[in-house]
Amino acid sequence: MNPYGIDFGTTNSVLAEWTGRRVDVLPIDNPPGAWTQMGFDKVMPSVLGILPDGGTRFGWAAKRLTEGKLEAVKRLFATDDSVEVGGRRVDVEEAAALLFGHIRSASPGVDVRRAVVTIPANSRGRARLRTKLCAGLAGIEVQALLNEPTAAAMAYSVDATRDQNVLVFDWGGGTLDVTVLETIEGVFIERASKGIPRSGGIDLDEAFGRAILDALPSRPSWSPAQQAQFRLEVERAKILLSSQDEVNLALPGDVFFPATRELFVKAIAPYLDEARRPIEQCLADLSITPGSIDQLVMVGGSSKIPAARAMVSEVLHREPAGGCDPMTAVAQGAAIASAILLGQLDKDFFVATEHALGTVVHNDRDRPEFSVLIPRNHQLPAKATDGYRPAVQGQEAVRVKVIEGDPTKPVDHEDNVILREWTVPVDPDLPPDQNAFTITYEYNVDGILHINVVGVRSGQVMLDDDVSWGVTKDKTKLVELAKRVSTTIESGSVGAGSPVRSSAHVSDPEVAALTARARTKVMPFVGDEEAKRLEAICVDLEHAEGAGLAECKEALSGALRQYAYLLV
Template structure:
């Protein structure tokens, strides 16, 4: 099986594959020629559109829609449960899973069943959990969630022959990540990371678009379609101004407005100023000077802005490294990581936490405090256990809260987020110390935080769960959701709209019997990852032809064999 890497970006997504010697970036969309000429030929806009008929549109087809589309779903992972798209209500997980499902089969002749998926280094635990879940719902086994700056460093430095410190400045469409890594004998180790969750091309487009509107003599009244066209032209002008001093920007009414690089830089000056802070914080965390950085790697579309490149270069006293496309480097590094995990490349990598993880405790005066279990910049995988007890005698319940952020700031500070909480029962007749329990956090390279709470006196496990959100709180819904995603991808429409023509052999009695047994007797009763895997095999079988159908039949039979006891 070929190793794949997926950069599931806020604004654009990229698919790459390790070919045994190097990395190929695979085409997954067909951009307009003027955008292809600007370097967008190997990226797909992370956009899902739904027509009034229910038909789905992905990538450029969705981006060019005037309405009925969802952009930047990745920004919703930490905050939202449901979203409206073209008059259809969908969970955030379903929307993201549809994008993953499209990526899975978007490159001709290739189906991605397993991949390393990248995620911003500053992502919270909920975002990491939901990223992995959504890929799984689409039939993609996630080998690991890899921080985007680490992936970028691997793309640029995989052939490095000497040990070095690498600072990665990753400024994409939605986030800014700054990470310092050390490479030692082919091993990539994260040492420090800081970021800004909402700073990227989307925010720059808003600022620049406002500056363009302010430059017009009269504020225009445009239709939703014209507004969408205007936003696209703002983005296009922004990109062109990285190589040109002036651009004639086309307005929806057919007029042209000259915009300059100086005008753009002024419009985004606030955003440019704030990107200094993560760089300074990373250096301070490691107590090193800019001179200690051996290589500067700048990736992400926003890192192409000349003013940003100049500012970062001057801060660190060195020019950015070359050799990779900043737009595709993250996916390329993810493919390299996949090759490492599959034993096809003799390298290694380690990632670290950007935020501290702990729980909320109270002192004798009932003031809340951040009790750290796994500190910031701790290498993963990590496992930590600490002992706690009820705050008062006679309690019947104890609330366990998972908090992520900065323990030096108050529990209620905006930088500190309660990821999830549970109420567990304790014996009110036992003393405070007799009710003591341990909390164990386990945070693996897959980016998922697992929690176990154990009663010390009895050894009883009071809680065993992981950090989840939205529809994932009810695991019984996941199998149904995976089925719906698969059907939507196969038919090209949501809610049972008119389907595409599928392979004629789908009516084959043997195929029908196999898929019916899988969906009625196995999928509803297995865990979510296994359900997604088996459903993906069913979908492959229903769309396969010729020898491929025979292979899919055997694959499904093999997948069902361990569950023979359910098939009686």
């Protein structure tokens, strides 16, 4: 079995294979002719579609659907547990696993059973765990999770004969990552990394689309199908404007709009300005100047934008390197990493943390603080232990909160994320010093965290668990989910196990907010019976009409009041 690499992207996915002498990018979709000419012949849109009869569609067949499709599932890894697709409530893990399952066998004569899978360097531990899990649910053994910039550097520099510092600017469909790596005698070592988790082609398309609508004489009233076609035209125009100064963008009703590069650049200017900061931060972290960078590598579809290339070149005082397709380089690097892990290439690589990892402590009673166990830019795998104690005597328990982010900012800052928290019991009759405990974080090479809490005085293991989320917390549910994914992949249809829901009130913001809070913030953390009760109330609300709607809203609101502590 040849080594494979999978770039599971926010907007597009790519499969590559190491043949023993080179990397081949394998076709896994059939794009429309116009998109083939724009370089999309080797990529598959990361889109899942579910038809009214339960039939599944992937890639371009799903992207061109007017409704019943899920795009950018990877953005949901950090937050949501489930999503509605085609009138069916689908676990996020299930949706991603179905996409992985399609990638696995979409190329003729290829069945990928083992691969290196790439992830954004700025991915949180939760997203890393779910990526590995979803590939596994689809029957793919993940040899390693590899940061996308590192994969890109390996694709560009695998044949390099001299040691060098490489800066990778990876701006794809959903995220921006900047990583500085050092290559020493065939070994790729991450030195610093910084990124923006929600900055990419999706956001640029949205900004460009708003600018076009603002330039029209009046605000159009389009059907859902026309709106979907407009979004596709905006994306196509964005791509063409990398090589043209103006594009005639087709609007519904046989009308054309002259979309210019000038308008596009003006629309995305805030994103371009923001994209400078990760570059400057990486240089500052390493205390180096742009002159210390030997090679600039730009990958991801958004990095092909001339204004982006000019901005990065201006900051670093050098032009981007050539040699690989920015759209496929990440998957190619992943295939090279797979070959290294299988002993088919005499190279090596090491990755580092993009975020600091620690726990929330209260050194005084009022202000929570970020206690760092594993700092940013620390090489993986990593293991660290620190000691803690209850704040006051009389406590019956302490909350252990795993936090990931930037310790220089307040705990509640948007850059900081509580990955998971547990309640650990302590003896209320003992003084705090005698209730002391140690917390050990063990971060593996994939950036997935295991936590161990041990009482200092007793030596008792108080907690020993992985940081997981959603269905990953219940292994029995994972087994059921794997069976469902396998059945769907084999049959090409989502079975009766995925309940159909009315979407009559999905557009009602209050209904959507209430059901989302119940399903993502409460149901994953309560017992099965209580979760079933809450789910039944959610379903009643989604089916309610007329006078019964207000009654069902109040019923769900009332049921959630006792869990106010989970809703903060």
